[in-house]
Amino acid sequence: MADFELPPQYAPQDVERGLYRRWVDRGAFAPNPDPRREPYVIVIPPPNVTAVLHMGQGLNNVTQDVLIRFERMRSRAALWLPGTDHAGIATQNVVERIIATEGKSRFDLGRERFVERVWAFVRDTGNTILEQLKVIGCSCDWSRTRFTLDPEYSRAVREVFVRLWEEGLIYRGHRVIHWCSRCLTALSDEEAEAGESETGKLYYIRYPVENGPFPYLTVATTRPETMLGDTAVAVNPNDARHRAFVGKTARLPIVDIPIPIIADEAVDPLFGTGFVKVTPAHDAADFEIGVRHKLDMPLVMREGGTMGEATGNGERETGRVPKELEGLDRFQARERIVAMLRERGLLEKIEPHSYSLRRCYRCDTVVEPRLSDQWFVKMKPLAEPALRAYHEGEIRLVPERWGATYEHWLENIRDWNISRQLWWGHRIPVFTCAACGEQWADRQDPASCRRCGGTVEQDPDVLDTWFSSWLWPFATLGWPDQTPDLRRYYPGHTLVTAPEILFFWVARMIMAGYHFLGKRPFATVYLHGTVRDTQHRKMSKSLGNGIDPLDVVRLFGADALRWTAIAGISLGSDLTLDPNDLDTTFAPGRNFANKLWNIGRFVLAQLPESVQPIESIDVKTLPLADRWILSRLQATVAEATRSLEQFRLDEAAKRCFEFAWKELADWYVEAVKPRLSAAAAQAVLAYCFDTVLRLLHPVVPFITEELWQKLPGRKPDELLIVAAWPPPQLELADAQADQEFPLVQEAISSIRMLRAEYRVPPKARLRASLWPRTERARQALSGERETILRLAQLSELAFDGKRATVGAHAVLADGSEVFVALEGEIDVQRECGRLSGELARLDRQLSGLEAKLANQNFIARAPGEVVAREREKERGWRDQRQALADKLKSLGCS
């Protein structure tokens, strides 16, 4: 008997913190330095420095932790590399909001002081989310924590920029990009998210036509305010209705200037009126038309989204914006222009129109297409190796279906706008000489022009935050230096992330990996689902339907959270949780932890100081229940291992749950209770519990570690986290036990059913008779007499070879008697009926299959393997048929 007492309920709060500290203190999270160990590497999707943990990240990181703990126990040098992303726009926005409460803008502070302010903020709060990851048990190697703005990391970013520049893959593009008028920066195509379809208005506006076939034409637009920037009206060249207008001149209302009517293929004659107003500076498609027709491209909106002649960035005065609209917000301006048009009788009609607006992914402001000069990366050459890697199977997506999306994006890839008009981020290392105009990208900040010695100026913009995160798998390991870490831990193995950032991040990391190191960054991309509420809405702060993982940890423990995230989600599917009922949502995990705790409590109370190792026991001589549970354990090890290897984490978790609760606790523990003093029984019990704790450790690390350390024979410094994964080396599978113990279970269940059905009181003395139908069953059941008596709460048990019935005879407390008999599966007549029914069905199936196999068409057309499989099936059925027939014969039925 152990000399300690455990409380009847598991209290996660009492153990989690201490255990985590022990793991850290013992350096358990660092990869094993033994060079013979094969590395296994996961790099964390770096959360934003400003982030606080939400369920989505909980799911993401717990998944990674399960994989890393699994591989660590499998003796690999497992490295999970953590870190954070500086998150350009997001972080800048947060700090801007903070200083706004002080009544200041970033412009009041100036660039240098503002950036210093952001750094101070990051130093203060930047570790929040990493600390929270510790609370949920993540076993990251914290000694290798990286930040995308670390000096070494920044060096990698700069190196990459300069290399791309030298390869001619970076260029200055003058074109229409997505512009956020609130963040005051350009955005990439991916950062301008198309949102929900919403109902807006389509305005039909008349433009007078000079000397045309008709005095005016009508254009349709959703953004009337952009008309100030129109430099043409276009029709489709094949549009017979409007052909006569081509070449004529329209008069742009309000601005009152002449604009040409041109023909361009891009115009869809079926949309609106077939006349399109062309605003090259504020619409990407119009820009293309403008280029083709060499049109002027005046900007009529300022960077902040107000109307006005824009200044700077190559824009010039055009006199297009009337005084009364000057400085007006674009949406107010829309109303005013519509009113002005109406006054002039030029507004034909307004129709409801449904479309989807693109919005800034950071502040949700409606994005404005805007002509400007930005830095772009040519993506085609980068995309090709990434595509090839997928086709050749060097990179695998799990689940596979995402491959199509990945391919489509890469095949249609567009150049990447990487400059942001922000202050927080990696400054673009492009330098321009004020004297001679020389422009180049440099690894070091030059003091003067490399050509003429004149003064140089650095580009004011910073890089897209994703331009640093796409280097994460190798920049975190010290690249561009050939560090030992880089050599050992690159390429990595598994990337775990949500499909939302497949383009933002995953595809780009693959491109960067091949381009800069010539090797894939990882072999497998595991894409998990999204966390949603019961209405299937994505959990988000703005919707207020989120669940704070830390609340869950507080209420139910980290293991309960982890259990729910892992066991509750199958490969690639979404995780639905109810934020209004945390108890229902997380109870299963908590209950399971408590169950484990109590199995542990029981086991520990029974076991002596030292237990025989299972290896020293001749398992073949053990009682049926022991052989059965060991056989089940062996199967569980095999299945759980295979499931984890295939990323079926839920299957692995559930299989172990099934073993621990249903097989070990419900059956074996109950069955073994009378023999607990036997050394062999103790050995089996200890071995089973020890092993299932190992299997469960990746999913529920805290409780398993806590219990495992208490098991007899444990050295004080032993930790489950670095213990060996259960090897399938012992031959514990026992086909006979697998067949016979279920008979015992069946008998017990039958009797229990009778008890319940006939309401036999628990205290009643009950006598049951069993009539096993085969010699083997008779042996098995006789051997388990004690178990049956105990688990079915019987006082007597009899066997009889003639009748196949389960019967029970009860004497109630008041002396009255109850006789119960089960006519179930062991009843001869019932059994005969059942078996002959089965035989008949099998015969039907068999004849169908035979017909199929006799069909020459099938043989000729079906693939060889299919035919082989069918033949195999036929053989199996024939054997089954034979066995059935034998059984029927042995029972003596016709």
Place this chain on the structure above:
RNA sequence: GGGCGAAUAGCUCAGUCGGUUCAGAGCGCCUGCCUUACACGCAGGAGGCCGGGGGUUCGAAUCCCUCUUCGCCCACCA
């Protein structure tokens, strides 16, 4: 407009190659139980036209077509 996914018990979801390991789990519900670990528990139970319709097949939750509903991704129809 294209592409992808989902629909199975009251709820959240498993169900691989078409067949006796296919009607399953957890939660909830009902009936008994404080049986020498666990009431966060034990034992027993009820509850399903596997979204609708058609097809293939000896046989369909499973394969094909179609419809309905929901979700996601992509797309320069102003």
